[in-house]
Amino acid sequence: MRVHKLFRRLRFGVFALFALVVLSIFLLSIRTVSSELETEYVSNSANIARNIADASVDILLNRNLATLQSLIDQFVEIESIRYIYIVSDTGEFLAHTFVPGIPEEILASDPSLTDPVERSLPGLGEFVEVGSPILSGVAGTVHVGMDTESLALKIQRAVGQQIYLLCIIMVVGVLALVWIVKATAKPLEELLTYVVELARNGGEASDNGVLTRRDEIGDMARLMRHAAGQGSPPPKWRARVKPPG
Amino acid sequence: MTARRNRKGEGGEGSGLVTRRSLIRSGLAALVAAPWVRPPAAAADWTRRSGRDARPAQEGDIVLGVSAAFSGPSRGLGTELYRGSMAWFNHVNDNGGVNGRRIVLKLTDDGYQPDPCVANTIQLMQDESVFLLFGYVGTPTVTRVLPLLKRFRDEQVYLFFPFTGAEPQREPPYGEFAFNLRASYRQETAGLVDNFVRIGRRRVAVFYQNDAYGRSGWAGVREALAAHGETMAGEATYTRGTQFDDSMRAQVEILQGQSPDAVICIGAYQACAAFARDAVDLGLHIPVANVSFVGSENLLALLREGRDDPGSHTRFLVNSQVVPSYEDTSLAAVREYHELMERYSPDPPEDVDRIAEGEPYEPFPQSFVSLEGFLNAKLITEIIARMGDNPDRSRIEQAVFAVRDYDIGVGERVSFGPERRQGLDRVYYTVPEGDRFVPLDDWESRFAMT
Incomplete structure (x- = not known):
C-alpha cells in the first residue's frame, strides 16, 4: 500500500485540474449564457412590441379596443411575457393586462419611452420592459414586460445543464484515475514484495509472477535478481549491465 | 351534442332510436342532401356515444352550430341561452318545422375560453358543415372566431345573434360576417x-x-x-x-x-x-x-x-x-316565452363534449338570458322560413335584409339591412x-x- 503514496500527488493534481476546469467553464457559462439570453430576451420583447404596434394601427384608428385587447391577450400567453400595455399619444391607457389594476410605478412612468428599462413592481416581481411606438408614436406606444425571474431561471437551467455534464465527466474521470492507479500499483507492490524477499533470503526468492512479466516490472525484477547474484539480466539490458563479480 | 327535440321522457320523434330504415333513408338522402345536412354515419355514431334520448340531425334538418359556455364559471349563460332557444325550436319542430324541416342544434362547449371556441368553430364549419353558427356566448370567444368567418367567407357561414354586445362583430372588418339581435x-x-x-x-x-x-x-x-x-x-x-x-x-x-x-x-x-x-x-x-x-x-x-x-x-x-322583463306579460313574445318554457322546460345540455361530471346546474324557470335565447331562436326561424323550401347559404344575407319592421313581440320592431346588422336597440x-x-x-x- 505504500506504493499509493507515489500517486497521491498525481491524483490530487488531476482532481484540482478538473475542479479548475469545471469552475472556469461554470463562470464562463454564466457570463456567456446570461449575456446572450438577456440580449435575446430584450430582442424578443422588442420584436413582440413591434409586432403588436404594427398590428394595432388599424385597430386603434378604428377605435376597436376590444380587438386590441384580444390581440394583446394572445401575446401575453407567450412564456415569460408578463404584461403588455398600450398607451395613447396623450398618455391614456387604452388596453393592458394588469390585474387587479395598473401599478403605480407604471402609471407614473413616461409612456413614450421605448428603451429597455428594468422595473420592480411590488407584488408582481422584477421585469425588463421594452416599448415600441405605434405609427411613429403619433398613435401611441406598446410596452411589453418580460419576467426577469423566468430569465434567471432559464440561465440557471442552461448553466446547470452544462455543469451537470461536466460533473458527470469529472466523476467518471476520477473513478477512471483511481482504477488506473490501482492497476499500476498492484505489479509495483508485487515487485516490492519480491525484492524484499530477495533481500531477506540472500538472493533467494520465490517467483510471485513478476519474473515472467514482459514489461518494465519484469525487467526490474530480473535486474534485481541479477544484482543479487542470481540469474541473468533481461536481454535488452545485458549490454549495459556489468557482469557480477 | 344535438339539441333535444322533446321533453325528457317523451317518445315519438324524440325517442332517438336510429332504425335501419332511417339509416338507409339517411344514407340515400346524403347523396343528394345539402352540405349542412349531418351525414348519417356521424349521426349514428353520436347516438351510440350519447346514449340519451336526443335525436341527431336527419335528412332535411337544418343544423345550426353552437359553441358556448356549457361548463365553467359562466356555464349558466350558455345553458340559459340554449334553454330559451330550445323552448322555441321544440315548439317549431313539434309543429312541422320550417317548411317541413326541423331545426337542430349541434352543440359544442368552449367553457367561455377563446381557443376551444376557435377549435369548435372549425369543427362545426368543416366537419359538421352546419348551415350557420348560432347562439355563441361571450366577447373573448366571438372576437377570436370572427377572423375564421372571414377566412372561410366563400362558404358564407354567418354568425347569428351571439350573446355579446361588443363592437367587433358590429363593425368593419368583421361586421359583415355576423348578425346581432341585442343592443350593444x-x-x-x-x-x-x-x-x-x-x-x-x-x-x-x-x-x-x-x-x-x-x-x-x-x-x-x-x-x-x-x-x-x-x-x-x-x-x-x-x-x-x-x-x-x-x-x-x-x-x-x-x-x-x-x-x-x-x-x-x-x-x-x-x-x-x-x-x-x-x-x-x-x-x-x-x-x-x-x-x-x-x-x-x-x-x-x-x-x-x-x-x-x-x-x-x-x-x-x-x-x-337588452330584452324586456320576463315579468312583462303585456308583451306577446313574453307570453309566448312563458307558455313554451313551461311546456317544454328544456333541460341543460348534459351530453355536450367536455362538460365536467359532477357539475350540477339548476336552471331558472325564467330568466333574461333564456328570454334572449328565445327571441334569437324566434328570429332565426323567421329568417330561415323566408328562404323557402330549400334554404341555401348563399341566400341568407338576402333573407336577413328582407326582415323589415318585423314584430318580434317585444314592443320594438326588428329591421336589418346592409348598413344595419343589429336588430334591437332598446336597453x-x-x-x-x-x-x-x-x-x-x-x-x-x-x-x-x-
Missing part, C-alpha cells in the same frame, strides 16, 4: 352613464374582466363619460374565470381610493357577485351596475344564497338588460326585488346622491 355594450353602458350623470353621480368607475369583453364595456363607459365631459374615476380588473369564492378586496380597495359615485361592472356573474359582496362588506356603498351579459338571475342567486338577510348584498345593484334597467330583477322606473329616488 356601447348602448348599455351609455344608458347607465347617462342615468348616473343625470342623478348627479358623475364620478363613475369601472370594474371589468380583463379581456376583450371587459375592454369593450370599458370603452363604452369611457366614450359615454367623454360625452358628458367626464373621465373615468377609476378602474379595477379581474381575470376571466374568477369564482364567487375568490376575494375582490384588492379591486374594491383600488376603487375606494378613487371615491367613485358609482361603479359599472363589465363581467360575468361569479366575479361580479364576488365584487358586489366585497364592496358591501368593505363599505363601498354606492350603486353597482352590471350589463346584460352578467346573467342577472345567476348573480342574484349567488348573492342571496345562504344569507340571513338575502337583500343585504343586493340593494345597490342595478342591471341593464332596459332593472333592480333586484326579492329573488328577481324588476324594471327600474325611478333612478332619482333609488340612487340619487344624498
